[in-house]
Amino acid sequence: xxxxxxxxxxxxxxxxxxxxxxxxxxxxxxxxxxxxxxxxxxxxxxxxxxxxxxxxxxxxxxxxxxxxxxxxxxxxxxxxxxxxxxxxxxxxxxxxxxxxxxxxxxxxxxxxxxxxxxxxxxxxxxxxxxxxxxxxxxxxxxxxxxxxxxxxxxxxxxxxxxxxxxxxxxxxxxxxxxxxxxxxxxxxxxxxxxxxxxxxxxxxxxxxxxxxxxxxxxxxxxxxxxxxxxxxxxxxxxxxxxxxxxxxxxxxxxxxx
Ligand SMILES: NC(=O)c1ccc[n+]([C@@H]2O[C@H](COP(=O)([O-])OP(=O)(O)OC[C@H]3O[C@@H](n4cnc5c(N)ncnc54)[C@H](O)[C@@H]3O)[C@@H](O)[C@H]2O)c1
Numbered sequence: 001x002x003x004x005x006x007x008x009x010x011x012x013x014x015x016x017x018x019x020x021x022x023x024x025x026x027x028x029x030x031x032x033x034x035x036x037x038x039x040x041x042x043x044x045x046x047x048x049x050x051x052x053x054x055x056x057x058x059x060x061x062x063x064x065x066x067x068x069x070x071x072x073x074x075x076x077x078x079x080x081x082x083x084x085x086x087x088x089x090x091x092x093x094x095x096x097x098x099x100x101x102x103x104x105x106x107x108x109x110x111x112x113x114x115x116x117x118x119x120x121x122x123x124x125x126x127x128x129x130x131x132x133x134x135x136x137x138x139x140x141x142x143x144x145x146x147x148x149x150x151x152x153x154x155x156x157x158x159x160x161x162x163x164x165x166x167x168x169x170x171x172x173x174x175x176x177x178x179x180x181x182x183x184x185x186x187x188x189x190x191x192x193x194x195x196x197x198x199x200x201x202x203x204x205x206x207x208x209x210x211x212x213x214x215x216x217x218x219x220x221x222x223x224x225x226x227x228x229x230x231x232x233x234x235x236x237x238x239x240x241x242x243x244x245x246x247x248x249x250x251x252x253x254x255x256x257x
Contacts, residue, residue: 003027004218005065005072007055007109008079010038012180013129016207017076017214022047024215029068031055031109032079055079055105056097061112071116074218077106077128077151082181087142095143102147107154110169114162123166127217128155129210130173130229132237148173152229159227168226170217175233178204198243200235 003026009018010032021028028048030038035050053064055077081101083094106128117124133141134148152171159169176195178186186192186204196202209232216222217230231237 001025001027002073003029003068003070004074004076005029005031005068005109005113006076006078007031007053007105008033009076010035010050013174013177013207013210014076014078014180016179017078017211018048019044020208020211020215021074021076021218026074029064029072031061031064031068055109056100058108061105061108065109065112065116071120071122072113072124073122074125074127075110075113076214077109077126079105080129080131080181082141082144084140085143086140090143098143098147102144103150103154106151110154110158114158114165114167117167118162118165124168125218126158126162126167126169127214128169128171130155130171132173132175132231132233134173134229135231135237155229156227163226168217168223170222170226171229172210172213172217173229173231173233174205174210175199175231175236176204177207177210179207198236198239199233200239200242203234205232205234 004021006014006018006028008014009030018028018030022044030048030050031053033054035052038044038050051064051067054060079101081098083090083098085094110126114126128151130151131148133145134152137145155169155171162169176182176199196204213230213232
């Protein structure tokens with residue numbers, strides 16, 4: 001049976017990724033700060049083990065991986081936090097907290113897991129969840145955006161260094177997702193509708209949209225893909241020009257004779 005570790009797998013998008021992998025027959029280790037919810041889910045625990053861990057703490061990660069008990073075939077770095085605030089006034093401690101979990105946490109878990117994969121001669125697979133905010137900045141998101149951009153490039157760096165060991169490393173950049181940390185943003189129906197109108201595919205993304213790509217990247221069907229940061233955003237990141245005012249007249253001009 002193939003095995004996977006999913007960080008932050010107890011809630012939100014991570015929980016859906018865990019369900020997807022478990023439904024495909026993976027044995028999954030859920031590494032999360034708060035595993036109380038998962039420990040009550042008897043059905044899920046048939047294929048999964050819940051392990052309490054803090055990805056920003058190197059000793060906690062080491063202990064958790066030991067507790068998992070074997071070298072996983074797949075690591076999904078999904079644990080993440082956001083702290084909104086303008087860069088001029090955001091507390092230094094908040095900025096550093098986001099860096100510690102999102103960027104340093106991804107590095108810490110990836111390096112420990114990759115070292116085991118290399119030692120075992122295992123062709124492994126690492127997938128990190130970044131964000132469209134690692135591609136474009138967002139309002140009051142400076143701490144978050146810089147860490148997600150950092151993880152996107154860390155992904156390429158790891159892919160470059162660990163590819164010769166047979167380890168593929170990719171990341172998934174979700175857009176506006178109707179789950180997890182964005183629940184508060186989408187709770188207001190007016191804001192939700194206004195957002196949906198601006199998305200080329202006219203809907204918010206779901207956690208399942210992200211889990212589906214995890215499933216593909218974890219499979220042999222993607223065996224020649226590495227170092228990519230793949231947007232799953234319904235086209236919203238590329239749609240800036242279509243939201244700007246534009247005179248109708250210019251769109252009816254044909255090619256010059
Ligand atoms: N929801 C969205 O709209 C959205 C959009 C883009 C990217 N993302 C990314 O997707 C990932 C999952 O986000 P979500 O929306 O499901 O958030 P969430 O807050 O619902 O879940 C995050 C999970 O990570 C865990 N976690 C937090 N800090 C941790 C730590 N130090 N160690 C271990 N576990 C920790 C939490 O306990 C929780 O289970 C994050 O990396 C996030 O940045 C989310």
